[in-house]
Amino acid sequence: MTTLDPWGVVKIDNYSKLFDEFGISKFDDLLGKIKNPHRYMRRHVIFGHRSYDSVLRAMLSGKPFAALSGFMPSGKAHLGHKMVMEEIIWHQQQGGDAFLAIADMEAHAVRGKSWKDCRELGINEYILSAIALGLEPGAHIYFQSGFKPVRDLSFELGIKANFSELSAIYGFSGETNIAHMVSALTQSADILHPQLKEFGGPKPVVIPVGSDQDPHIRLTRGLAYKTNMFMVEERRAENGLISVRGKAASKEALKEIAKRTGGKLYEEHVDISGRTLDEVESVVREVELKHGGYAFMPPASTYHKFMTGLQGGKMSSSIPESYIALTDKPEDGAKKVMRAITGGRVTLEEQKKLGGEPDKCSVYELLLYHLVEDDNELLEVYKDCVGGTRVCGNCKKFTAELMRGFLKDHQEKREAAKERLGEFGLSIT
Ligand code: TRP
Ligand code: SF4
Numbered sequence: 001m002t003t004l005d006p007w008g009v010v011k012i013d014n015y016s017k018l019f020d021e022f023g024i025s026k027f028d029d030l031l032g033k034i035k036n037p038h039r040y041m042r043r044h045v046i047f048g049h050r051s052y053d054s055v056l057r058a059m060l061s062g063k064p065f066a067a068l069s070g071f072m073p074s075g076k077a078h079l080g081h082k083m084v085m086e087e088i089i090w091h092q093q094q095g096g097d098a099f100l101a102i103a104d105m106e107a108h109a110v111r112g113k114s115w116k117d118c119r120e121l122g123i124n125e126y127i128l129s130a131i132a133l134g135l136e137p138g139a140h141i142y143f144q145s146g147f148k149p150v151r152d153l154s155f156e157l158g159i160k161a162n163f164s165e166l167s168a169i170y171g172f173s174g175e176t177n178i179a180h181m182v183s184a185l186t187q188s189a190d191i192l193h194p195q196l197k198e199f200g201g202p203k204p205v206v207i208p209v210g211s212d213q214d215p216h217i218r219l220t221r222g223l224a225y226k227t228n229m230f231m232v233e234e235r236r237a238e239n240g241l242i243s244v245r246g247k248a249a250s251k252e253a254l255k256e257i258a259k260r261t262g263g264k265l266y267e268e269h270v271d272i273s274g275r276t277l278d279e280v281e282s283v284v285r286e287v288e289l290k291h292g293g294y295a296f297m298p299p300a301s302t303y304h305k306f307m308t309g310l311q312g313g314k315m316s317s318s319i320p321e322s323y324i325a326l327t328d329k330p331e332d333g334a335k336k337v338m339r340a341i342t343g344g345r346v347t348l349e350e351q352k353k354l355g356g357e358p359d360k361c362s363v364y365e366l367l368l369y370h371l372v373e374d375d376n377e378l379l380e381v382y383k384d385c386v387g388g389t390r391v392c393g394n395c396k397k398f399t400a401e402l403m404r405g406f407l408k409d410h411q412e413k414r415e416a417a418k419e420r421l422g423e424f425g426l427s428i429t
Helices: 012-022 052-061 079-093 104-111 115-132 148-158 163-170 178-195 211-227 251-261 277-290 330-338 348-354 362-371 375-386 392-418
Strands: 046-050 066-071 097-102 140-143 205-210 230-235 241-246 269-272 300-304
Touching: 012 211, 046 211, 052 205, 052 300, 066 079, 066 178, 079 097, 079 115, 079 205, 079 300, 079 362, 097 115, 097 178, 104 115, 104 178, 115 140, 115 392, 148 178, 148 211, 163 178, 163 211, 178 205, 178 211, 205 211, 211 300, 230 277, 241 251, 241 277, 251 269, 251 277, 330 392, 362 375, 362 392
Parallel strands: 066 097, 066 205, 097 140, 205 300
Antiparallel strands: 046 300, 230 241, 241 269
């Protein structure tokens, strides 16, 4: 018997390499602990993570945590960007601090966008839509170019990054302009800056991304680690022994750690037993902060699957027919749905006999990712489709209407958001 899997649209097999080769953990293992899981979590659109348990622990115990993402203001915001915005907003609703960077330095350096266009696209495409989708005041929205804490931190991180490492990740060559390299470090600074003292100090911060973005996350985790004064190692083989190494720490700081943990002080490290890793890490963070270090926690990440393009293949900003922009006219959005590729059979008879293939259907994907919130309702669509009682023509019309409604409503909210920019410390010009 085949089981119905209404969330199976994007096959997780395509992603299994990420688990095995790159050490990304399965999100499913955490799902049971989350109180009001987001639609993307319930439906396994979010399938992987790094260190998300740290975020979850803070969320469940009422401790500080944050979620951050950045958007390059180089074109239109579309449904793919909406996914990330929703993930940030969800974390804000769970009590987290929300950060939204407009990556204007990157757009200027890499895409040649003028500062004026960056400003305009940043506000009109990304910020207004994020507010319309539910981002609330208290969120930190900023343009990289105008935000000194991030620019200063990127310079500092540059001390620990070298050309070979960056070029391996970003494909830089001798021809790459320097500002492009700077913008890569700026992205790492975006990710780490919520942990600066002025933003409340070290805390779990989650960066929701598509799985292709993992190299950036790994780079930033590496930089966090290299920038810190201490390294904490669990030496399981030696019966719960924990070692703290002072990579760039003063003797005094190391001494203080030994004293506060009851550990044994050596030349360049302290050995500690009878303490949990959490306890040791929190002492080390306090001592490091006191002695002028950053004590960054490695940033956490979640990985979501991609939507396929409406015409099959990839969704790409350079192919307008492949995506629906949040500012597409409702009419045009509906038309794009009507022209989208389905998982329907060649003839109606076949469709009735064999049923449709929602797993291969970009229309079904729109329902699953964006347009149907109720899981049972979605399950009905799925069952009717595979059972052959749902025909694509009607199904597309149904979906097109939902899309029209969503875009109309979203765009009304965007208009209202124009009046609310002040609440976020921003203005339209
Ligand atoms: N580089 C990202 C892009 O191309 C934008 C970005 C800048 C970003 N800073 C970030 C994404 C921080 C996640 C976190 O769209
Ligand atoms: Fe896709 Fe709907 Fe056709 Fe099923 S009936 S293949 S979900 S368009």
